[in-house]
Each structure stands twice: as C-alpha cells, then as structure tokens.
Amino acid sequence: MIAFVIYKFIVCVIVFGLSLAVAAYSTWWERKLSALLQDRVGPNRAGPFGLLQPLADGGKMFFKEEIIPNVSNRFLFVLGPSLFMLTALMTGSVIPWGKSFTTDSGSTYSFQITDINIGVLYLFGVVSIGVYGIMIGGWASNNKYALLGAIRASSQMISYEVAMGISVIALIITSGGTLSLSEIVEQQDAGVANIVWQPLGFLIFFICALAETNRAPFDLPECESELVGGYHTEYSSMKLGLFLFAEYINMFISSAIMAAFYFGGYNFPWAHEFYQWIGLHDGSVWISIIGFGAFFTKICIFISVFMWVRWTLPRFRYDQLMHLGWKILLPLSLLNLAITVVVEYFRGNIHF
Amino acid sequence: MLGYTITQWLFGILSFLAIMFALMVVFSRNPVNSVLYLVMTFFCIAGHYLLLNAQFLAVVHIVVYAGAIMVLFLFVIMLMDLNQDSEPQRTMVTKIIAGVAGGLMLFVLVGSLKGTEQLNLSSYGSSQIGTVKNLGKVLFSEFLFPFEIASVLLLAAMVGAIMIGKKDIK
Amino acid sequence: MQLTNRSKVVSNKVQSGMESMYLPAILKGMMITASHIFKRRPTIRYPEQTRKLSAVYRGLHVLKRDEKGAERCTACGLCALACPAEAITMENAERQKGEESLYREEKYAKVYEINMLRCIFCGLCEEACPKEAIFLTDRIVDTEYEREDFIYGKDKLVEKIDKRIDVSKRQTLEVAEFKKIPGIKHNAVWEGNRIDRKIN
Numbered sequence: 001m002i003a004f005v006i007y008k009f010i011v012c013v014i015v016f017g018l019s020l021a022v023a024a025y026s027t028w029w030e031r032k033l034s035a036l037l038q039d040r041v042g043p044n045r046a047g048p049f050g051l052l053q054p055l056a057d058g059g060k061m062f063f064k065e066e067i068i069p070n071v072s073n074r075f076l077f078v079l080g081p082s083l084f085m086l087t088a089l090m091t092g093s094v095i096p097w098g099k100s101f102t103t104d105s106g107s108t109y110s111f112q113i114t115d116i117n118i119g120v121l122y123l124f125g126v127v128s129i130g131v132y133g134i135m136i137g138g139w140a141s142n143n144k145y146a147l148l149g150a151i152r153a154s155s156q157m158i159s160y161e162v163a164m165g166i167s168v169i170a171l172i173i174t175s176g177g178t179l180s181l182s183e184i185v186e187q188q189d190a191g192v193a194n195i196v197w198q199p200l201g202f203l204i205f206f207i208c209a210l211a212e213t214n215r216a217p218f219d220l221p222e223c224e225s226e227l228v229g230g231y232h233t234e235y236s237s238m239k240l241g242l243f244l245f246a247e248y249i250n251m252f253i254s255s256a257i258m259a260a261f262y263f264g265g266y267n268f269p270w271a272h273e274f275y276q277w278i279g280l281h282d283g284s285v286w287i288s289i290i291g292f293g294a295f296f297t298k299i300c301i302f303i304s305v306f307m308w309v310r311w312t313l314p315r316f317r318y319d320q321l322m323h324l325g326w327k328i329l330l331p332l333s334l335l336n337l338a339i340t341v342v343v344e345y346f347r348g349n350i351h352f
Numbered sequence: 353m354l355g356y357t358i359t360q361w362l363f364g365i366l367s368f369l370a371i372m373f374a375l376m377v378v379f380s381r382n383p384v385n386s387v388l389y390l391v392m393t394f395f396c397i398a399g400h401y402l403l404l405n406a407q408f409l410a411v412v413h414i415v416v417y418a419g420a421i422m423v424l425f426l427f428v429i430m431l432m433d434l435n436q437d438s439e440p441q442r443t444m445v446t447k448i449i450a451g452v453a454g455g456l457m458l459f460v461l462v463g464s465l466k467g468t469e470q471l472n473l474s475s476y477g478s479s480q481i482g483t484v485k486n487l488g489k490v491l492f493s494e495f496l497f498p499f500e501i502a503s504v505l506l507l508a509a510m511v512g513a514i515m516i517g518k519k520d521i522k
Numbered sequence: 523m524q525l526t527n528r529s530k531v532v533s534n535k536v537q538s539g540m541e542s543m544y545l546p547a548i549l550k551g552m553m554i555t556a557s558h559i560f561k562r563r564p565t566i567r568y569p570e571q572t573r574k575l576s577a578v579y580r581g582l583h584v585l586k587r588d589e590k591g592a593e594r595c596t597a598c599g600l601c602a603l604a605c606p607a608e609a610i611t612m613e614n615a616e617r618q619k620g621e622e623s624l625y626r627e628e629k630y631a632k633v634y635e636i637n638m639l640r641c642i643f644c645g646l647c648e649e650a651c652p653k654e655a656i657f658l659t660d661r662i663v664d665t666e667y668e669r670e671d672f673i674y675g676k677d678k679l680v681e682k683i684d685k686r687i688d689v690s691k692r693q694t695l696e697v698a699e700f701k702k703i704p705g706i707k708h709n710a711v712w713e714g715n716r717i718d719r720k721i722n
Contacts, residue, residue, distance in 0.1 A: 037555045041565045076388075118484060121411040128419025132391070135423065139384060139430050147430060154423050161420075179484055312555045313548065 004107075011113055015092045023248035024054035026303055030248075033304060034311045061241035069234050073140040080137020081235065081242035087130040088246040091253045094119040096182040098266050098292035102283035111266075111288050112182055119181040120168060123257065124161070127212060130250070131157050134221065137243070138231035149230030152318065153221035157212055159322060163329035164208035167201040170333070170340040171261055174198055176349060185265035193264040197343070200336045202262045204329055209254040211325065214247060216310035220318055255302035256295070263298050266291030363403055370396035383429045387422060394418045408484045577691035579660040580643045583636055584687045585680040586655055588626050593680060594655035597631035601647035601656055609640035610647060627653075634679060638663045638672040657689040 028043065028050065035042025043050030068077055098111030116122055131154045138150020174197045175184045188194055195202050211218040222230030229235075232243045259265060268274075271291075280287050316324070344350045356364075373396060376389040394417045401410035491499050540546060566573050575581070586594050597614035615632035617625045624630075645658050666672055681687045 036559045039558055039561050039563055041563055041567065044567070076384075116407070118407050118411055121408065121415070121484075125411045125414040125419065128415050128423075131419070131423050135426055135430075136388070139426075151427060151430070154427060158420055158423060177485075308552060308555065312552045 004109075007109055008113065011111070012093075015095075015097070015113060016089065019089055019092050019249050019252060020245075022252045022299075022303075023245050024058070026248040026251060027057060027244075028053045029303070030307050030310075033307045037308070037311045058241070061238050064237040066237040066239070067234075069142060071142045072234065073142070076136050076140035077234075078239070080133050080135075080140055081232075081239045081246070082133075083136065084130065084133025085242045085246045085249075087126050087133060088249040088253065090126045091123055091250075092256075094122055094181050095253070095256050095260060096185050096265060097295060098288040101285040101288045108283075110182070111292060115180060115182045117178075117180045120172065120179045120184075123181075124165060124168075128157075128161060133246070134231050137235070141231075141234035143234050145227045145229070146231050146233045149221045149227045149233070152227075153214060153231055156214070156218065156220060156321060156325075159325040160208040160211040160218075160329070163204055163325060163333045164212065166330070166333040166337055167198075167204040167208070168261070170201045170337045171198055171205075173337075173340050173344055173350070181260055185260050185267065188264040189267045189271070193262065193267075195262040198262060198336075198340070200332065201340070202258070204333050204336065205258065205261070207324075207329060209258060210306065210309065211321070213250040213254055213306075215251065215306055217313040217316050218321060219310075219315060220321060223315055251303060251306055252299065255299045255306065258302055259295060259298035265298075266295040268294040359403060363400070366396050366399045366403070370400070383432075384426065387426050387429055390425075391418050391422050394422070406487075408487050575660040577660065580645045580658040582638075582659055582661040582663050583641075583647070583674075583679055584657050584659050584661075584689070585634065585676065586657060586687075586689065587681060587683065590623065590626075591683045592623055592626040593630060594626055594653045595631045595634065596627045596629045596653055596655075597634070598652065600650040600652060604646040604650035605641075606644060606646060607640045607642045609637045609642075611635050631676070634676050636674050636679065638674055639669065657687075657692060659687055659689065661687075 031053070032042040032050065034040075043053040046052040046056045068074060093113040094116060096110070096112040096115070100108050100110035100112075102108050134153040135150045138146040138153070141147075171184075171194060172179060174194055175187045178184060178187070184194075210216075214221050220230075221227075222232065224230075227233070232240055235243060266288075271294075275287055275290075341350065370393055373389045373393040377386045377393065380386045380389060394413060398410040398413045398418075401407075401413060588594050597612050599612065599614075602608075602610040602612060611633070612631045612635070613633040614629050617628045617630055643658065647656050648658050663672075
C-alpha cells in the first residue's frame, strides 16, 4: 500500500514536471519553428541552438515589475491566472502515458495518475472550468480590452466544446462505448488506430482543439491588432507568464489527447512484433518506457502541427469563427455521429 | 473519528460549504462574486453526487452548470455594469411579493421532501447505480417517456429563444 | 487603351464546392511554409560572421597620423563646414615647442568631436579635408548604453601609433597618380610659397 502511494506520488510529480518542461520547451520550439518557416534563424544565443532560452525568458518574467491595477479586484485578479494554470495541469491526470507494467512480486503499476471510468467526461469537465480563469482574470482587470478578450474567449470555448463533444461521442461509439482513456488506448492496441474509422471526427476534433486552446487561427481572445493584449492586457510579470505558460500546457495536453484518442497513444504499428524481436515479454517496464517514447513522439508531432498551422494561417474574423463553429462544425459532427452509428452497426459493435 | 465514518465527515463538510456558499450568493454585494459563489456551490453539490456514487451526474453537473450555464450568466452580468448606485430602490410591494414567493417555494420544498420518505430507494442502492451504463439503461428504458418529453421541452425553448433573438421575422 | 499585355481582368467568380471547403487551400499554404524550412537562411550572425564590406565603405572615422606619427589635422574646420549633419565640432590650439613630434603643423585640434548619432556617414568631411587627416573606414560604430558615449573624442578617433589603420585601399590608382602633381600635393609640408592649384 505504501509502495503504491509512493509510486503514485512519483508519477504525479513526473507528469507535473513533464507538463512544465514541455510547455517551457514549446516556447523555444515555437520561436525556432516560426523562424524556420520564415527563413530566419530564431533564438541561438542562450546556450547551443538557444536551448537555454526558456530559462532566460522565465528569468525575465520573474524579474519584471509586478503591477496590479488599483481599480481592479485584487483577489480575483490573482485568482484568474492561478485558476487557468490549475485547470491546465489537472487535465494531465487521466492520460495513460504508457502500458502498465508488472513487477517480479506480481503487482501491477500503470503509467497513469488515475484511471477513472469516466475519464473523457472528466476531461470535458476540467476544460469547461478552464474558461473561468480567463473570464475572471479579464473581468478583474477592469479594462475594456481585457473584458472583451475574456468574453471572446469564453464564448469561443463554449461554442467549440459542443462540436468537440459530439465528435468525441462518435469516437466513444467506435471504441466500444468506454469512457476510460486507458481502455480507449488499449482497444486500439488490439485493432487499428481510431483515425481509420474516424477521419472526419479527427478533423473536427483537431479544429476544435485549436479553438479551445486559443491558438491561431482562432486566437481572437488575445488578438493584438484589435484588443491590445486581450484578456491579459493588464497582467505583467509572472502572472502574465502563467497565462502564456498555461496556454502551452493546454496545447501539450490536447496533443496528448489527440494522440491517445485517434493515433493509438503509446501503441505503434507492429509494436508486438517489435517487442518480440528485441526479446521483451509482456509486463516488462521497458515496454512501458518504449511505449511512452512513442506516445511522446506523437505528442511532439502534434505540437509542431499546432505551431505550423499558427505560422501559416491568418486569424479568423469573429463572425467567421462563430459561423464555422455553429453552422459548419456542429452539423458536420452530427453527420459524423450518424455515419459512425451506421458503420458500427454493420461492423457489429452496436447491439440493440 | 468521533464515531463518524469518512463519508459522513465528507458529507458534513460538503454540506456546510454548500450552505455557506449559497448564503454568500445571496448576501454578497457584488453580482459577479455572487455568480462565483454559486459556482462554488455547484462544486459542493457535485461532491455530494460523488458521495452518492453518481459520477456521471457529478461530472455532467460540472460540465453543464458550472462550465456552460454559469459562464453565460457571468457573461451577462459582466456586461451589465451593475453598480450599487445604479441599483433601483425596492418598494414595499415588491418586498412583500418576494417574501410571499419565497415562502411558497419553501412550502413546496418541504412538501416534496416529505414525499421522499415514502420512496423506496433501497432497490437502486448498489454502488454501480451511477455509472454511465446503468444510467443510460434506466433512462432509455424505464424513464424513456419523461426523458423524451424533457428533450422536446428543450427543443421548444431553443426555438423560442431563436425567435426572440431574431431582429426581423419575415 | 492597353499599355501592356500583363494586365489581368478582375473576376468575381463564385467559389466552387472544392474551394469553399478551404482544406485543399490550407494544405497548399502549409506546404508552402513547410518548404521554407529547407531554404537557405540569409541571416549573417553578426559578431561571429561579418558582412564583406567594400574597401570604400563609409563607416567609423579615423584621424590619421603621418609617417612620423604626428597628427595631420590642423583644425581648419573645413570638415565641420562641409558636414551636412553638423556632427563635427573642434577647438584649435597652437603647437608649443617640443610638440613637433605630436602635431605636424603649428596649429592643431585640441578637441575634435564627432557625434555619431548625428553623423550620416556621407563622407563629405573626408572630401573636404585638405590635409588628408580624416578618413571614413570600414569599421562599425559600437553600440552604447548612453547617448553621451556616442560623442567620439580624439581618444577614439585618432589612430594609435602602434595600431595604424590602413586607408590606402580608399585611394585608387588614379588618386595616387593625381597626388603626385606638385601643385596638388597638399599633404606635403608647407614650404612657405603658395602654390597655385590646378585641376587638370
């Protein structure tokens, strides 16, 4: 029992540290990739290839002057970024990072903080709470641009959650009606990755994930050409850092969710043959670690795609955003759901 | 611990918090704070659902009420600029009407609570009652008709909202 | 009237079904940006790499000394007069006994300052100088934190005796030939007789 608690504690710390480290290096990679796409060099002064740039940025953030506007609501002003960061970090707890392994004494450990049987719903619950961080922060700033940014953010997130939810329902039907993330991933181990059955669903999910994380081309809440800085106009120092950082953590987590839902998570093609070839038996800890490596590679690819999209596409207009969300993605996701039900009925996965 | 189980302790703490936050909703002067306290109340109630083994209800409660409806509330209140000096004066008549309405509400609540004593809850008392699978089965077999009626009601409300929202109806 | 055959007629054609899906266009755009990953970077990483400057590049000024190490400048003020940005100021002084090795002529510049924030590096001072004392070089003006630091005095402008700055490349063969004409040899020591300047 004690060993189990210690193990879970270690997994918690690793997932926490991993989220922060990936978010930190996402900022570096964002700048580097944007430079690559624009024929520039990008950060190259701090350390080799600018690898220490996140440390320099973080240090700069910490040493900047901290300003809390006099007219703002102090408590809520501080609560906003904290809440945003909290919800961003909470989502990592249900993601299965690798296959579970068995020790010699016969006890099984999973590479997951908690495997609740309503994992998908938990994710949606936490994501829907994430709006409060932005809204409270934007309102407490007592600044019209911040308020407009906050309102844009929340209406955008609520709108795209609908289409996202329906595309996930189709996915759940495909994976045999389970709401647990580890079961969704395990089910793809036996068969093929869900992207084969859910190409349209994946596309909808991907677009919605872009909108949910407030990334370009849907970065209306912080669009500098109209709203100065959007919801974080009045923020400075590390509170601004928390907002920016949480955005990258959100990106990391949504990439992880996409990889787990549609691309088999820690599985990869011919995984079993590969493990047999290098002589690993089921339940070995090395299988978990290799699986985690595969999962992490997929996540990195998705993060890069997020950035690639950002540095290619121009920003939407707000009415176009709402038009896309409600009039195109929502009907498409409903259509996808209907098609999925028909297809799964003929595949024999649905019984009446 | 003092002769109570952990569940009882949790129930006590959650109930205390829920009632405290509910009172804060009513007594706080700033409407935005009121909404935030209401969100906290919802979280406490979701905790109660979890204690009752109804995980699905708990999460849906958070997603729908805290995550969507309260955000829209907050939205409207943030845009309305409700200052204390712009608050209209309540006349005696409104106060009396509000008192009577509140009393009636209490009456109805007490009446319905009395009614629950006759319900036989033990038949659903297993720990699996709140899972998605069991809830879905119950909803789509035993309670199909009320469930569908509720969905029709929501559809009607949606159509009505669009009709009101439209500027010019041709 | 049609001037060229390059003009295009504006068309407001309706989007076809494929176009209104946007996805092919988005993918095309993303491929274009991705193709730039493999392009050559035109960036010059400055302190390590430097751009090849031409020999007649107009950068930081130098006040030359003559072969014996005496300053050539006589503080005549023609450079300050020629300067369109009014960046040059100077104060003259008379040479004392025993200073012959320091200053070439009887009058010299006690203070000579160029404000590098005003200077536009046009090179008119170089052209105006009758004593071949001031030249622009292919060096770059350093960055500073204070505005005052950009006012370069003699300590920064006069070349060091042990670290001469080569400006011979600024003088083409024609210039060198031109200078051999006795009447033009203004760089020579004043010999008491005024020589008529003839420009052929």
